[in-house]
Amino acid sequence: MPRNRYYLSIADLGHARGEDPRFSYAGAGPNDFAGALQQALRNDELFQRWRAAQPDPDAVDASLGNTDPAAEVTAKVADLRTDVELTTDLPMSVVRHRLFLLIGGGWQLRDMRVA
Template identity: 70%
Template sequence: MSRHHYYLSIADLAHARGDDPRFSYDGVDPRSFATILQQSLRDDGLFQRWRAVQPDPDAVDASLGHADPEAQVSAHLAGLHTEVDLVTSLPMSVVRHRLYLLVGSAWQLRDLRAA
């Protein structure tokens, strides 16, 4: 499987939240965000918790639950925003879903390259 390097930006991590507080990131520190995002990509725990509360869990696209045990995430402040570097074999659809659960639409994809 090919690996991708995603370069992301979050304008205001302290206020970036997903729509549902049960799954949303609730911190302000880039390192803690990187840890939580990395864990959410390395296993399917966040996806399974989200899936369980859907009206028809069996109808949820199972491919959104894929995980990459070797995913690596780092994040740091850069001026007023947070820059996130993510290396994974997961497709953008999975990365996007986990990010939306954690920080809603507060993130932006800056670049994508082969890792």
Template identity: 65%
Template sequence: MSNRNHYYLSIADIRSAHGADPALAWQGASPDDLAAVLQEALRGTGLFERWRAMQPDPDEVDTSLAATDPQATASAKVADLHVDLDLVTDLPMRVVRPRLNWLIGSGWQLRDMRAA
């Protein structure tokens, strides 16, 4: 039995979709670039470790947020005036959400979630 989920997300304005902290924020411009960076952020701990090092007491950070999924996939495409972002991962939204926020801020919306 698989715990993989397919998250369907929407980004209203990809041009302004950048996290608040430039040290963590996505700096690209295309949907493909965003998908590649997000996929890497879910597969590895690099983004999490950069964020953790910035915390007042890194040793007190909840280590469950460091979870990764080496098989995570992300794809993005322009649809009308927004970008559709599809994620397939076994990571729960409580792990995915902060990584999205660090990378692109709050300009995204979860449209649907289904078992993958």
């Protein structure tokens, strides 16, 4: 699978949280968020905790637990928002799921390119 570079923006990282505090990002800034997202993409610990909390864990699509040990995430503040650059071979469905767990819908995909 080709590596892609995703460019995201988060309008208000200080208030961006997932719906369930058990899985939600609880950091203090762009570097903390980049680390949390990178960890969530490099290993399946967040996914496994979320899966175990589902009513029927065996019915969860296992492909949502895919990981990319080489995923790289950077984040920085720019014009009152946080810009995130993510390089991974994971499909957007997996990236989207991890983002929703961490920060809910408070993000926007701005661009995507082959890395």
